[in-house]
Amino acid sequence: MRWYARNRRTLPWREDPSPYRVWISEIMLQQTQVRTVLPYYERFMRRFPDIRSLASAAESEVLAHWAGLGYYARARNIRRAALVIEDRYSGDLPQTYEELVSLPGIGAYTAGAILSIAFNQPFPVVDGNVRRLIRRLQGMRTPPGEKLFWEIAAAWIPKGRAADFNQAVMELGALICTPARPRCPSCPVQAICEARRRCWECSIPEPRRRQPAEGIGLAILLLERNGRILLSSTPAADFIPGMWGLPAIQVEDQGSAEEAAQDLARRITGGSAMPADPFMIRHAITHRRIVAAVFRADCTEAPGKGTTARGYRWFERTDALRHITSSLYRKALRYRR
DNA sequence: GAGACGTGGAC
DNA sequence: TGTCCAAGTCT
Numbered sequence: 514m515r516w517y518a519r520n521r522r523t524l525p526w527r528e529d530p531s532p533y534r535v536w537i538s539e540i541m542l543q544q545t546q547v548r549t550v551l552p553y554y555e556r557f558m559r560r561f562p563d564i565r566s567l568a569s570a571a572e573s574e575v576l577a578h579w580a581g582l583g584y585y586a587r588a589r590n591i592r593r594a595a596l597v598i599e600d601r602y603s604g605d606l607p608q609t610y611e612e613l614v615s616l617p618g619i620g621a622y623t624a625g626a627i628l629s630i631a632f633n634q635p636f637p638v639v640d641g642n643v644r645r646l647i648r649r650l651q652g653m654r655t656p657p658g659e660k661l662f663w664e665i666a667a668a669w670i671p672k673g674r675a676a677d678f679n680q681a682v683m684e685l686g687a688l689i690c691t692p693a694r695p696r697c698p699s700c701p702v703q704a705i706c707e708a709r710r711r712c713w714e715c716s717i718p719e720p721r722r723r724q725p726a727e728g729i730g731l732a733i734l735l736l737e738r739n740g741r742i743l744l745s746s747t748p749a750a751d752f753i754p755g756m757w758g759l760p761a762i763q764v765e766d767q768g769s770a771e772e773a774a775q776d777l778a779r780r781i782t783g784g785s786a787m788p789a790d791p792f793m794i795r796h797a798i799t800h801r802r803i804v805a806a807v808f809r810a811d812c813t814e815a816p817g818k819g820t821t822a823r824g825y826r827w828f829e830r831t832d833a834l835r836h837i838t839s840s841l842y843r844k845a846l847r848y849r850r
Numbered sequence: 851g852a853g854a855c856g857t858g859g860a861c
Numbered sequence: 862t863g864t865c866c867a868a869g870t871c872t
Contacts, residue, residue, distance in 0.1 A: 549858065549867085583856030586870080620870050640868050659851095683868055692866065693861070751868040752862095 514674065516701035517681030520688065522547070525554060525797030527680070532606040532631040535566055539626045540587050540618060541811045547687070553582050560756050564604055568595035590618030608632055621663075629675040637666035638679045642686025649690060652707030656718070692718070695800045730764035731805040732774040733845050734781070734788055738812040741827040742846070743781070744836060752801060759845055760825065761805070768804040778810065786810040796841040 521527070523549065526538035537557065542552045557578050561567040572592055579588035594616040598606060606627065607613055613624035621639070628634040639662045644676075647665050648656065670678055689696045695714050697703050708714045729750070736743040742759075749761035762777045764770045774788050788808030791821070796803045828836060830846075837843055 516858075540867065544867055544869055545857080545866050546859070583858090584856070584869085618870070622869055626868070638868075641866075642868070680868090705870085728859090769864080 514671070514677060514681055517684055518675060521680070521684055522688075525551070525558070530631055530676070532627060534558065535631040536606060536619075536627055537561075537591065537624075539623045539630075540591055541582065543587065543623070545582065549582070550837055553579070564595050564598055564606070567592060568599040569692060593617045594619065606631075606635070607629065611634065611758075626679070629670075629679045631676075633673070633676040635667075635670045635672075635675045637670060638683070639663050639666050640683060640686075642683045642690070645692065645718065646682055646686050646690050649695070649708035650702065650706050652711060652717075654713065654717060655779060729769070729801050729803045730766075730770060731803055732762050732764050732770040732777065732791075732808045733805050733842070734760040734774060734778055735807055735809045735845060736760070736778070736782070736786055736788070736812055737809070738827060740830065742826055742830055742833045743812075744828050744833055745781075745825050747824045752770060753839050753841060755836075756838055757828075757833075757836035759837070759842045761842075764806075770814055771808075774806065774808040778808075781825055783811060786812045794841075794844050796844060805841065805845065 524538075526534050538550070538554060541554055541557075560578055561570060561575070570592065572589060575588050575592045576585060579585060582588075597616060598604060602612075607616075610624050610627070610628060613619050613627060614621065619627075625636040625638040628636040639659075640833060643666055644656075646660055647653070647662055651665070666682075668744055669682070685701070689700045697706070697714055698708050700706070700709075703709050706714070707745045708717050731749060733749075734743070745760040746757055748755075748758065753761075760777060760781055762773050764773045770791065773787075774791070778784075778786055778788050788810035790808035791808045794805050794807060796805065834843070834846070837846070
C-alpha cells in the first residue's frame with residue numbers, strides 16, 4: 514500500500530472514482546491496456562457524462578465512440594445495462610454483487626472492481642495481474658484452479674482498504690511484476706516472494722516453449738564479374754524476405770551442397786563459372802536454422818551474350834546491398850574475398 | 851472449461 | 862516475424 518501511494522499512476526478514473534466512471538473504465542480496460550484506453554475514455558466521458566446520457570443515446574452512436582477499441586459487445590452491453598439501471602435502479606448503479614453481475618457485460622471481475630473501487634466494499638478482483646502476482650508470491654509453478662485465486666485475493670484485502678488495495682495489486686502487476694522480465698529489485702514485496710526466493714520469477718508463468726527449429730541446408734552463389742555481383746529475383750525459399758537476393762538453392766537432406774551449387778551455376782551462366790571452395794554461414798529465421806554454404810566464383814570471362822538466365826541481374830556492389838533485404842545474404846556478402 | 855471476441859504493444 | 866498478452870465476458 515505504501516508502494517502504491519508513492520507509485521500509482523494518475524488516471525482519470527482514479528482522480529474522480531464515481532461509480533459510473535469506475536464502471537466505464539473497468540469495461541474499457543477489459544483485455545485492453547491503460548495507454549490504449551485513455552483517449553477513448555476521455556472522449557466517451559465528454560459525450561456520455563452520466564448514465565442517463567448513455568441510456569438515451571442510440572446504439573450506433575455509442576458504437577461510434579467505441580470504434581477502434583475492439584470487443585464491440587462491450588459497447589452494446591454498457592448501453593443495455595444503462596437502460597436497465599435507468600428503469601430498475603432509478604438511474605444509480607446497484608451496490609450488491611448479485612445485482613451487478615446480472616447486468617450485461619459485468620462479470621465477477623467487474624462487479625468486484627466496482628464494489629471495491631467505487632464503494633470500498635471488501636470484494637476481491639482477479640485479473641491477469643492478480644493471477645500472476647498470486648502465482649509468483651506463492652511459488653505456484655502449475656496454475657491452480659480459478660476458485661483458489663478468488664479465495665486468496667479475498668483473504669488478502671486489508672480491513673477497510675479494499676479500494677486502494679485492489680488497485681495496488683493490479684498496479685504492481687502492471688508496473689513491476691510484469692509477465693516478461695519482472696522488475697524484482699524494485700518490488701516492494703520481494704522479501705516475501707516465493708518465486709523470487711527460488712529463482713522462479715522467470716518460469717512463472719511457464720515460458721512459451723517454442724517449437725524446435727527446422728534445420729535447412731542452403732547453397733548460395735557469390736558470383737562476381739568486373740566488380741559486379743549477380744543477384745536473383747527468384748527466391749530460394751518462401752521464408753527468405755525480399756525481392757532480390759543472392760542466387761541460392763535449398764539442399765536436400767542427404768544432398769551435396771557442392772553439386773547443388775554447380776547445377777545452379779550451370780543453369781544461370783551456362784557453365785562459364787565453376788564455383789568451389791565454400792565457406793559456411795549460419796542464420797536463423799523464425800523456426801528455422803539455416804546452414805548455408807557460400808560458393809564464390811569469378812566470371813572474369815564474360816558469359817556469352819544472353820546466357821545469363823532470366824530473373825538474374827548484375828549489380829554494382831553498393832546497388833546490390835541496397836536491393837538485398839535479407840540479412841542472410843548480407844552476411845554472405847560480408848565474407849567476400 | 852474451451853472458444854470467440856479486436857486491437858495494439860512488447861519482445 | 863510470430864506470439865503472447867492486456868484491469869474479461871458470454872455462450
